[in-house]
Amino acid sequence: MGRVEGKVALVTGAASGIGLSAATLMAQEGAKVVLADLNEAAAQQAAARIREAGGQAQATTLNATERASVQAAVDFTAETFGGLNIMVNNVGGNRPDTDLDTLHITDEAWDFALLLNATATLYGCQAALPHLLAAGGGSIVNTASMAHRGGDLVRIGYTAGKAAVVAMTRSMAAQYGKQGVRCNSVSPGLVLTPAAEQHLPQAFKDMWSGYNAVPDVGRPDDIGYTILFLASDEARHITGQNIEVDGGHFVSQPTNPAMRVMYQQMAQQAQQE
Ligand SMILES: NC(=O)c1ccc[n+]([C@@H]2O[C@H](COP(=O)([O-])OP(=O)(O)OC[C@H]3O[C@@H](n4cnc5c(N)ncnc54)[C@H](O)[C@@H]3O)[C@@H](O)[C@H]2O)c1
Numbered sequence: 001m002g003r004v005e006g007k008v009a010l011v012t013g014a015a016s017g018i019g020l021s022a023a024t025l026m027a028q029e030g031a032k033v034v035l036a037d038l039n040e041a042a043a044q045q046a047a048a049r050i051r052e053a054g055g056q057a058q059a060t061t062l063n064a065t066e067r068a069s070v071q072a073a074v075d076f077t078a079e080t081f082g083g084l085n086i087m088v089n090n091v092g093g094n095r096p097d098t099d100l101d102t103l104h105i106t107d108e109a110w111d112f113a114l115l116l117n118a119t120a121t122l123y124g125c126q127a128a129l130p131h132l133l134a135a136g137g138g139s140i141v142n143t144a145s146m147a148h149r150g151g152d153l154v155r156i157g158y159t160a161g162k163a164a165v166v167a168m169t170r171s172m173a174a175q176y177g178k179q180g181v182r183c184n185s186v187s188p189g190l191v192l193t194p195a196a197e198q199h200l201p202q203a204f205k206d207m208w209s210g211y212n213a214v215p216d217v218g219r220p221d222d223i224g225y226t227i228l229f230l231a232s233d234e235a236r237h238i239t240g241q242n243i244e245v246d247g248g249h250f251v252s253q254p255t256n257p258a259m260r261v262m263y264q265q266m267a268q269q270a271q272q273e
Helices: 017-028 040-052 067-081 107-134 156-179 194-199 202-210 220-231 256-272
Strands: 008-012 032-037 056-061 086-089 138-143 181-188 242-245
Touching: 008 017, 008 067, 008 107, 017 032, 017 040, 017 056, 017 086, 017 138, 017 220, 032 040, 032 067, 040 056, 056 067, 067 107, 086 107, 086 220, 107 138, 107 156, 107 181, 138 156, 138 220, 156 181, 156 242, 181 220, 220 242
Parallel strands: 008 032, 008 086, 032 056, 086 138, 138 181, 181 242
Antiparallel strands: none
């Protein structure tokens, strides 16, 4: 018996990275999964790989920023698998070149960040909720980001968009909890998706992991397993929460990396004396 056996799940942005991990893990645990993505060819390939491994999966095209497209993906899921129990609103991002600091972000970058993160999540929830309510309940999991928490030097639009996702998650949990719908978000820290693995300089990865409490930076499955848990009935008493999966990036004193160096220097000095 899988952890989400027999449930029907829709994952947005499922052709790559975190969404792909969540879709694959839920299929491994018995869910019937629809992978929805702007890159439909990649979503189809991913669904085929899941089927080859013995899971149940289909793919569909999606532009998460268009209400009609989101509705079509939800309709496709309900028609293909006979309902919907789990909605994972995972699409998000920004325009890195123009989503800058407060004085320099362009209006287009601001609008796009709110559209791709907050509004896309709203569209996903609006389309999914009638099915979840008709089924007597279900689970919504939204991908937020630790960017919503720490003050960032750039990405003012992205931070606002992800903060909106966390806030909406709490309100939706309050609004539909009595009808059996749980709604939670996951906030990843830096996650080495294939694109990040390829493009981020090693010096950046080393700098980042130096501030983590654990040795490594995150991998897609670190987030995928959290989404799987929140989607499953194991999390039946958890709603309105934002789970931070960041390797302890924010739990330490901010001065800890510098303190570590100081303690090492003090120890060396003591040995010499
Ligand atoms: N990777 C990280 O370090 C990190 C950290 C914090 C939060 N996140 C969040 O995790 C989520 C997934 O990111 P990822 O790193 O796995 O990205 P990714 O680039 O590996 O995958 C994103 C997928 O979304 C699809 N997509 C993009 N725009 C779309 C749209 N409008 N409609 C439908 N599909 C669309 C892409 O085609 C791609 O397949 C995002 O919300 C992101 O903000 C990522």
